Amino acid sequence: MKTFVVILLSFISIKINAQMVNSVYFKNNSYELSQESKTKLDSVAQLKSNLTFRIFGNCDPSGNIELNRKLSENRADAVYVYLKNRIGNNIKLKSSVGLGIEKQINDNSTEDLRTKNRRVDVLIDKTFAPGEKISRKVYPNFLSTKISMMKVKDTFSLPDVSFFGGRHAWLPGGQLNLTRLSNILKENPTLQVELQGHICCDYDNFDGEDLDLKTFNLSWTRANAIKEFLAKQGIDINRIKATGMGHLNPVIYPEITEADRIKNRRVELVLIKK
Template sequence: MKLIFFFIFFSFYSLNSAQMLSSVYFKNNSYVLNQESKNKLDSLALLKSNLTFRIFGNCDPSGNLSLNKKLSENRANAVSEYLKGKISSKIKLQTTVGLGVEKQINDNSTEDLREKNRRVDVFIEKSFAPGEKISRKAYPSFLNTKIAMMKVKDTFSLPDVNFIGGRHFWLPNGNTNLLRLSKILKENQSLEVELQGHICCDYENFDGEDIDLKTFNLSWTRATAIKDYLLKQGIEKNRIMVKGLGHLNPVVYPEITEADRIKNRRVELVLTKK
């Protein structure tokens, strides 16, 4: 089965709270920052909160493994060195790592997708006091909201639909509400939705590893698992889109207990057409 790795570009993706991601891109076989990238990094350096920056270099699979590893390191170092001269004392550069081709989030079937793998990701995290965490209010339940009250682009939760750690299989108590979801979609044929997958805990990557499929798009495979379920229930394929949002929009952060982690292993739903 061919899996498409969806890349979600976040620039100052705000969470009330906790985490952001910004990415800069490079030409093939280059680690030179262009002006657009410098402008983006200049903006990051203006952030005033107590923050930690973690920098990860990536590349497409052109060339051999050792050259790719070195290229990704050079890209990460180029970003790190540029930021060192810009950031305030409140921002800590914690990690600068070149990943080579180990954790690509796109396949390389087109030049556009290869370009998205030639990048450096800057993960930005708020500093927390020991024991401190944020808990975001859950979105309204899609299952309990009247269709007449729904608006296109609204986001909804799927209560009790949570996943086993590292896997795209939901816990058994999600079965009842997924059946309810399919019933609502069958009874309201005009509705179209986007399923948005989430993960917990993996802060070293945009997305987590699906231990069954051996890919680094766990949030996407979780959303796709629910799509596949709905298709088997008779919902038309063109009414369901999927997207993986990685770890960047947690309900609870940082995850201190297993209950926190379970809450973040979820899929949410955006109404795209009514």
């Protein structure tokens, strides 16, 4: 079984443009909150914007289906009860659901990956006024920015590289710019980059389902598809990191038109090393 990269799950920011997720983790077969988890939830409870929290419990596949479902419910309920006693009037606790093993982000080939599946995700939504819409400024184009002007940790866009809905295959128009990206990396062999995948539309989960692979890590499979393409072009894979960002940083939210959705189905680049 292929081992999936652990997706970024812990994300705290006072400024909330659309949605963010905060995750807490549990010991095997336990739903007791650790002190570290309580500290993290205390921080979440102090957020001041008008927000809605939705809580989803998860587990690894140890035990039978019914026990896993109940364990994930108990984990979700533990977080719900803890937050309920601490949040202000600006925060609404909307739901608490145990998913069992339905939507694991990682496989379970190592203990570290199993640990990442023993978690509760708190999805945090900003309350939008009727008709309100955000549109984030697009990052500079990696393909047209001079290497000398780039700074480590800067984020760049990869224009015209978008993906079919629910899939990690890019639309035909993206091939040209992916080839250009490959050529830039060949011409600048010291560059190292992180590919950050994004999705649209699925705001009931941290990440979306990859319809081809039947996994819930679509943002990562999109970034990894480009990594694999670059490797086939001769780029050393040690120069490329693939990360899934789910839908935490949309260009446009909420997505109303297909054009909006296409803009959010993207991969961005972060310069790691020059």
